[in-house]
Amino acid sequence: MADDTLEENPQTKLLTGVWATRSELFAKRKTELAQFRVDELVSSVFSNGPFYHYVFDVFDLDLFYVSQNVGNIHDLDPETLTFHDILNQIHPDDMDFVARAEATAIQFFQQKLGVEKIKDYKVSYCFRARVKGGTYHLFNHQAIVLTTDPEGGIGKALNVHTDISHLTDKNNYRLSLIGMNGEPSYLDIKVDDSAGHRQPSRPVFTEREITVIKLVAEGLTSAEIGRELSLSEYTVKNHRKRILKKADCQNMSQLVASCITEGLI
Template identity: 30%
Template sequence: MDNFLSSQVINLWKKEYSSRLSINTKFSASHQFHQVVAMCSPGNSFYYILNFSNLSFEYIHPNVEQVTGIKPEEATIEKLLINSPSKELELIEIKEKIIIDFMYSFLRQEDYLFYKIIYAYKCKSKNGSNQTMLLQSTVISQTDDGKIAHVFGVHTDITHLGNVTTDWVSFISLNGKQSYLNIKAEHGSFNAKLANLEKKSITADLTKREKEIITLMSQGLSAKSISEKLFISFNTTRTHRKNILCKTNCSNTAELISKCLAEGII
């Protein structure tokens, strides 16, 4: 069943992306490119450059083995997909359809390079346990006629954040234009009216200190560790946490972190 569902996602990409490309070009990634990416992808994560003409990895970071158990020389997009359970693959397919709709029916070709796509998904870890991953991807090259040629993707283990929902996808502007946040998979297609349902950012009313605490919470630090890192008392940290949940209208930390992920804040 999982093989069938993963093949459906692959066939979707082949139909909507690969079939539009008549030539296979290689992306030239400089040493500096990899240095910058490595700095932005700490911890239990890996990244790759995906060629859309044949859905092959032109580069994949060795950390893929640490995160998934798949050796980098054996890694394929199919093997990454098959790590997810059936229900998650069904969600991934729906989210990918929303992404395709956004890219081809809504976004202009000249804006392809200026949006980051984010969603969470569940899969098996190297030791076979369940883990939650955050995918962040962006187009990094286009053909002369504007079609998508290469995509850069970063997959980060966010299991430590708790019960993060995976039924959403967000489109984050990288150049100050409108972002489209938290599109629910149940909608099945992109509609700008379904995005940004909350009129302001979830952190709009938070103080600098409260935002700092959210960042530390997202890194898996306990209240005790946050207190020690910020040189504040344990009770002060707990008070900050209560105020954060109240201001953001979140019932618990898991809901708070899920909303922050959807907005690209953490």
């Protein structure tokens, strides 16, 4: 599930250039992150595998907070780490997709959702990144805007990167905008797609089925899920059968991998 080591670094200007050409969407100064506990928000973000997180300021790409686990995954020193050090871990062949995914997300907010909704969405897509030892694993990227300036420009953002190579090595090269606070979600978006014609994605699964999938992804057995949800083991097994049939998947591992890459969980 890992590619051969590559010596070249990705063209990070592809991504930073996207932000530079759409400067009207971003804050013109530093924004404050008052009374906010990063770890509490991270605990609410789904991650199934080794992960790290960081907060950066889009104004000057300065890192505000970095979790220590970045050293275990990328062999980088969190004390001296820069935002560009993180970008340099992205597979050179995936950098163009990352830039286009960011551009498509921005277009969505500008043309369809409204920039005032930007803090109500989680942006999700996948890319390959270099890990300790020099090989490449598939990572799920999740981003949440934390602060905006008085004009609504994006300030600080939280990024969570989860190694999902134990689940799949297949990237669908799609973008998902996952609604929070009651907002509708837009899943499996083709990058560079026209935002104006995209409709909210109707959930494939019920809320209970999504909960079951998340618990399966966390490694719980049907009996343990039953105890967690106050259901019989028989009922949980029936849920699992219906879920697999709906998703047209052969097993739960395939299902979980599909749900993560599509941004469903």
